[in-house]
Amino acid sequence: MALDLPRRPVFRPGVDLVISERSADVGYRGGGCVIDFEDGSAVQAGRLLETLRSGGASRHDLVREFTKLPVSDVLHQLDVQGLLTDAVSTAPAGITGGQAYRRARRCYVATMAASGPCYPRQLSTALTDETVTRAQLIGYAIEYYHVVAYCPRVLAPALAHADDHESMMLLRRFFQSEMNHDRMLVRSLAAVGIDPVKTPLLPLPSTFAMMASLGVYATQFPLALKAVLFVLEEPQPEFNESFIANGRRLGLPDGFIEPIARHSDVNEGESHEDISRELLERITYVSTEECVELEKVVADMAEQLAAAGQEMCDWYGSSAELRLRTW
Amino acid sequence: MSYPTRPRLAAAPPRLAEDGIELSLHQVEFSVQHPRPVQLMTMLSALDGRTPAASLADVSGLTDQEVHKALTELDGGGFLDDPAEPQVKAAIDVMFGLEDELNRLFSEQVETSRFWQEVTERPAAVREHVYFGMAIENWHFLYREHLFDSAVLTYPNSRAVRAEMNHFYIEEHQHDDIVLKAFTALGITPEQMRRARPLPTTMALVNGLAWWARTDPLFFFATISVLEGGLGSGGDTDSFIDACQRKGLSTDFVGPLQAHARINSGHEHGQVSREILDLLPAVNPADEARLAGQCQLFMELYANFYNGIWDYYSQPGQPLLRVLPGERR
Numbered sequence: 001m002a003l004d005l006p007r008r009p010v011f012r013p014g015v016d017l018v019i020s021e022r023s024a025d026v027g028y029r030g031g032g033c034v035i036d037f038e039d040g041s042a043v044q045a046g047r048l049l050e051t052l053r054s055g056g057a058s059r060h061d062l063v064r065e066f067t068k069l070p071v072s073d074v075l076h077q078l079d080v081q082g083l084l085t086d087a088v089s090t091a092p093a094g095i096t097g098g099q100a101y102r103r104a105r106r107c108y109v110a111t112m113a114a115s116g117p118c119y120p121r122q123l124s125t126a127l128t129d130e131t132v133t134r135a136q137l138i139g140y141a142i143e144y145y146h147v148v149a150y151c152p153r154v155l156a157p158a159l160a161h162a163d164d165h166e167s168m169m170l171l172r173r174f175f176q177s178e179m180n181h182d183r184m185l186v187r188s189l190a191a192v193g194i195d196p197v198k199t200p201l202l203p204l205p206s207t208f209a210m211m212a213s214l215g216v217y218a219t220q221f222p223l224a225l226k227a228v229l230f231v232l233e234e235p236q237p238e239f240n241e242s243f244i245a246n247g248r249r250l251g252l253p254d255g256f257i258e259p260i261a262r263h264s265d266v267n268e269g270e271s272h273e274d275i276s277r278e279l280l281e282r283i284t285y286v287s288t289e290e291c292v293e294l295e296k297v298v299a300d301m302a303e304q305l306a307a308a309g310q311e312m313c314d315w316y317g318s319s320a321e322l323r324l325r326t327w
Numbered sequence: 328m329s330y331p332t333r334p335r336l337a338a339a340p341p342r343l344a345e346d347g348i349e350l351s352l353h354q355v356e357f358s359v360q361h362p363r364p365v366q367l368m369t370m371l372s373a374l375d376g377r378t379p380a381a382s383l384a385d386v387s388g389l390t391d392q393e394v395h396k397a398l399t400e401l402d403g404g405g406f407l408d409d410p411a412e413p414q415v416k417a418a419i420d421v422m423f424g425l426e427d428e429l430n431r432l433f434s435e436q437v438e439t440s441r442f443w444q445e446v447t448e449r450p451a452a453v454r455e456h457v458y459f460g461m462a463i464e465n466w467h468f469l470y471r472e473h474l475f476d477s478a479v480l481t482y483p484n485s486r487a488v489r490a491e492m493n494h495f496y497i498e499e500h501q502h503d504d505i506v507l508k509a510f511t512a513l514g515i516t517p518e519q520m521r522r523a524r525p526l527p528t529t530m531a532l533v534n535g536l537a538w539w540a541r542t543d544p545l546f547f548f549a550t551i552s553v554l555e556g557g558l559g560s561g562g563d564t565d566s567f568i569d570a571c572q573r574k575g576l577s578t579d580f581v582g583p584l585q586a587h588a589r590i591n592s593g594h595e596h597g598q599v600s601r602e603i604l605d606l607l608p609a610v611n612p613a614d615e616a617r618l619a620g621q622c623q624l625f626m627e628l629y630a631n632f633y634n635g636i637w638d639y640y641s642q643p644g645q646p647l648l649r650v651l652p653g654e655r656r
């Protein structure tokens with residue numbers, strides 16, 4: 001890449017410039033250099049250095065004005081000595097982290113609303129209609145187990161990223177609060193004779209995709225992780241109430257239902273859905289490109305969530321027998 | 328949620344209907360009931376991104392409490408935007424500031440290191456092993472360059488930076504193989520080099536960079552130019568090659584090092600940090616403070632790389648290759 005930096009060169013604050021007829025002494029931090037002028041261009045050389053002291057002119061302006069001088073070479077030599085900086089650039093376009101959160105949230109709502117026709121068979125609908133089967137309820141618990149069991153693995157890389165102290169603490173508290181939730185789900189599944197530790201189970205592709213996405217963002221794109229966390233933490237009180245009611249209707253044991261109900265209460269009691277807002281509000285600046293990427297990440301997660309609702313409905317609803325995804 | 332200080336209505340202009348106020352957002356209609364709909368309409372009309380939230384009560388005739396409640400609910404429902412322009416510095420301005428700090432630290436810690444003082448001022452008096460050791464540790468560094476570069480090839484925050492870093496890595500890839508040829512002159516095979524261990528000061532630099540690349544890519548970007556020799560590295564001279572030649576080392580050893588230096592010179596990698604930061608729009612103030620603060624630590628690791636070479640390879644009796652305990656050299 002051909003560089004034209006600094007674009008509007010100016011001596012760094014603190015550069016000491018003494019210009020005489022035949023030479024100039026440029027001092028900085030106890031070092032610097034003496035520049036000897038050539039006979040035919042001494043006046044221009046002095047004026048070029050004066051111009052660099054006040055700044056404001058572009059490289060192009062300097063080349064055009066000081067025709068007797070190898071301006072690019074002179075600038076390069078001064079630059080190598082660490083004597084030049086650039087005039088302050090104009091403020092870049094972007095938005096605050098708080099506004100990025102507003103846009104991300106709006107994007108989530110719009111995507112969820114639009115995903116209905118693409119994923120018409122939803123577990124939530126089957127719950128409301130009371131057409132949900134025993135296998136589907138257990139299937140939901142299995143997928144829920146996968147989510148909470150994956151959580152520490154996928155979130156942990158986020159704790160490594162450099163950030164301000166309060167943001168790191170917010171993420172750490174969130175991580176801690178998500179720890180060991182798989183134990184509750186293990187208890188639920190044990191009540192229906194399933195031990196996902198002894199008999200490893202595969203998640204559905206959409207469940208895995210959500211967890212893989214979180215893991216990738218936590219590792220490589222912490223800004224996106226912050227923006228997307230709320231999608232999986234949205235309270236769903238009606239879903240939970242309906243899950244419990246249908247569980248009782250289908251005669252599932254209390255040992256299965258209660259840990260799931262309790263886990264939902266835990267998450268909602270801790271205001272987990274606020275995590276994205278709290279994290280993003282701490283960010284002063286989000287670039288236009290970053291914001292678009294965040295919105296894409298949030299929209300994708302919303303669609304994965306909708307896909308998961310349908311996939312659970314389909315896989316576990318395709319037969320009366322529970323289709324365990326063993327390997 | 329704290330609503331914007333100068334809120335802007337994200338929805339289409341509201342309509343006053345018989346049974347309430349209608350708001351439309353993304354083709355979804357919402358109806359808002361309020362005991363004083365006319366005043367609420369006035370308030371909604373004043374959500375233009377310029378009127379301060381604090382003056383909306385005066386503008387609309389609603390009470391402060393009513394305004395607060397309405398704004399909180401509107402923002403919670405996704406109806407408000409915050410048009411505030413973030414007050415941040417351009418990323419390239421931040422980079423020029425970091426460069427100044429890095430230049431200062433480099434002159435204080437690296438230029439004045441025993442290694443560089445001896446090699447540039449008394450090259451003939453320096454033991455051959457110091458030159459060989461520098462090449463060996465440099466090879467260990469290049470051999471592990473993927474450990475840090477790989478982490479930023481995915482940089483998701485900027486397409487342009489990602490493209491530039493991938494281009495940079497393509498130019499850097501397999502540079503270790505060029506330098507590797509120099510060791511044939513010392514009777515060291517490639518296999519022996521790959522089994523050998525770098526100095527702990529070399530590994531500290533390698534893994535320090537790999538950590539930053541993974542957890543603080545902005546800072547990693549800022550260090551690349553220093554590692555690549557800085558802005559002055561694009562010319563025909565290379566201080567270490569000059570010293571090797573003044574020492575009278577064999578061309579079989581110096582040749583591959585020179586070939587590597589020439590390739591680097593042609594790529595102008597000493598300017599990469601500027602190029603990358605110039606591709607980014609801005610740096611958050613908290614990030615800027617962290618980047619500036621870490622320069623000292625980076626330069627200590629970098630100076631230790633050279634100090635480690637001097638301390639080990641200038642000592643008579645130290646084997647050139649460091650191997651695992653019990654392994655034959």
